[in-house]
Amino acid sequence: MISQLSWKIGGQQGEGVESTDRIFSTALNRLGYYLYGYRHFSSRIKGGHTNNKIRISTKPIRAISDDLDILVAFDQESIDLNVHELRSGGVIVADAKFNPVVPEGNDARLFAVPITAIAEELGASLMKNMVASGASWGLLGLPLEVFNQALEEEFGRKGPAVVEKNVEAARRGAEFVLEQAGGPLNEFQLGPADGKQKLFMIGNDAMGLGALAAGCRIMAAYPITPASEIMEYLIKRLPKFGGTVIQTEDEIAAITMAIGANYGGVRAMTASAGPGLSLKTEAIGLAGMTETPIVIVNTQRGGPSTGLPTKQEQSDLNAMIYATHGEIPKIVIAPSSIEECFYDMIEAFNLTEKYQVPVIVLTDLQLSLGKQSCEMLDYEQIVIDRGKLVNDLPPLEEHKQFKRYELTEDGISPRVIPGEKGGLHHVTGVEHDETGRPSESSVNRKNMMDKRLNKLNGLHITNAIHVDAPHEQPDLLLVGMGSTGGTIDEARTKLEAEGIKTNHITVRQIYPFPADLFAPHAERAQAIVVIENNATGQLADQIKLNVGFGEKTRRINKYDGTPFLPSELYKQSKELV
Secondary structure (H helix, E strand, C coil): CECEEEEEEEEECCCCHHHHHHHHHHHHHHHCCEEEEEEECCCCCCCCEEEEEEEEECCCCCCCCCCEEEEEECCHHHHHHHHHHEEEEEEEEEEHHHCCCCCCCCCCEEEEECHHHHHHHCCCHHHHHHHHHHHHHHHHCCCHHHHHHHHHHHHHHHCHHHHHHHHHHHHHHHHHHHHHHCCCCHHHCECCCCCCCCEEECHHHHHHHHHHHCCCCEEEECCCCCCHHHHHHHHHHHHHHCCEEEECCCHHHHHHHHHHHHHCCCCEEEEECHHHHHHHHHHHHHHHHHCCCEEEEEEECECCCCCECCCCCCCCHHHHHHCCCCCCCCEEECCCCHHHHHHHHHHHHHHHHHHCCEEEEEEEHHHHHCCEEECCCCHHHCCCCCCCECCCCCCCCCCCCCCCCCCCCCCCCCECCCCCCCCCCCCCCCCECCCCCECCCHHHHHHHHHHHHHCCCCCCCCCCEEEECCCCCCCEEEEECHHHHHHHHHHHHHHHHCCCCEEEEEECEEECCCHHHHHHHHHHCCEEEEEECCCCCHHHHHHHHHCCCHHHEEEEECCCCCCCCHHHHHHHHHCCC
16 A cells, blocks of 8 residues: 555646546545645636646645656646656546547556546536546545545535436446456555544635634735635625625725725735735835735735736745835735644734734745645634724823824834724824824924834744754755745655755745844754745845845745746755755
């Protein structure tokens, strides 16, 4: 038996690839396996090659695999584009309809299954996805009743007749391929799963759930890949808790609506990707000047302009740190796992109200859309902190106004919601005094700037950096962010096996950069290797700017639209020793 296996399905977009992957992986999750998925899809609704890859393991995993064991192909293009990933002795399950051919020089074992023909016999060619899933399930020798339960969950709302037809499609796919293969393939028999209950979700869904748990009741957003799923998740759920989602006419309306809702006392957010964040930057400055809380999610994708809307990249750091004219305090945090996507959203809402600054939650496409196993979430950890939101104000002296922007020792002023007795104040995007009234006094200007910029001096976030540092003086300190953590750890395993000492830091607090936490680890390392999905080394530049050690900082950059593979990081890191 084996401890892990990699499976991929490919075809034309809109052909059922996504639903095949979803049901296949959901059934595996029911058995208790750990899963890590990666979606390669075109930036159009229908047509163009797409594939979904799932890594299945008996132990926790947080990276896509270098190779591939089983490829399910709906067309020849899927074979031609992906066959190079197949390990020696790998398997292709292909639709016999297109007379599949294995390219020369590859020893893959081909099973031509009449996938479309079986589906059409059952009344609908769309059911070919279930025939293909059943064939895969059969080769793995897994219990078909578990797969049938997943089918019932997927199609139950359509009635028993639809469920029965899909169950039959899966059964016939399994029977056909097992007859060809002479039974389940022994070399692909997975060891038993640990049986623990796990969640299986994408980062966007986890962030939506985190926002809901944090008390968010308004989301204003405009659809954009790869952030749209957050909005879609909350559209279905927020109304059940007295909230609402507003699909706005554009990105500017989305953020200004969210700012207005927060000003009114309702926890509100918006979410977008790079092009949308470009449009939101003026309003981010408004939130900074008026000290109004706002949570913004940026799911990074390939840029600039429209760029690569459906591909992996981590190139928005500089934009999130420096965007908006003038100078305002802000917080940028970057979750690195599905669990952190959930917990970080709760922390983001607490931070934005505690410090009264914009908080940006920065993810990347792989973390946002890659479906992964996730430990059960601990709702007991949820704590709501609304900062200096006050009510029952003491009576003001006659002719005095509430000091919404009062100069305080920690730089954070009391905040009220509209209608609070005694809380009347002026709000404007121009410079203002303590009561909010416009002021161009040079003394006031300096006082207000200092107040705003110093309010993050006491900032503390949970796990600003993740540190795995077994060595006092490592050869390499490997540094990453976002979705790269698991891939770095797998590369480290190979490096350590060859006697190369490595420590690993995942930076989660992007801005303000946690220099005091990072510096001691950087100082002890022989070389610092910063790994990021962009061309210019934006995280490496932040380390050099805030910590130093530029002379021993090395960069591994990938910006072709695909995530890092463990083997790539191993080879490139080894060359830097």
